[in-house]
Amino acid sequence: MANTPQAKKRIRRNDRRADINGARISRIRTFVKKVESAIAAGDKSAAATALAAAQPEIYRGVSKGVLHKNTVSRKFSRLTKAIAALG
Template identity: 60%
Template sequence: MANTSSAKKAARVIARRTAVNQARRSRMRTYLRKVEEAIASGDKSAAADALKAAEPEIMRAAQKGILHRNTASRKVSRLAHRVAVIGA
């Protein structure tokens, strides 16, 4: 347990930031799941719409430090490719 006042404050700050980051990560994963479900259903228009909504969320997560920017770009790229090949 923290002993100094600065360490106690740091622990409080970490707890707040962790909660915020968990919420952001959960939100991003929800959007990813919607894209995955649309791809699995084979509905290209629904998948494209879901991807269009998910991309800003993924990139926002990267900007906020939840994901590395290259990881976010890779996820978007792979999802876009999977949406593109539906029904092809």
């Protein structure tokens, strides 16, 4: 258990940040799922549109420190390659 005021504050702050970061990751996952479902349906134009909408959201996760830039680059590359394979 935290005894110092600083440690107590860190616990409060970490809980708040965990909620914010969890919401951010959940939002990113939703955008990625829209792209993946369009790819699974075989709809290239819908998948490309969904990817264009997901891109800023995904890279915002990098700038906020929620996701690593290489993880995002890998995911984006794989999605782009899957969309290109549809045509």
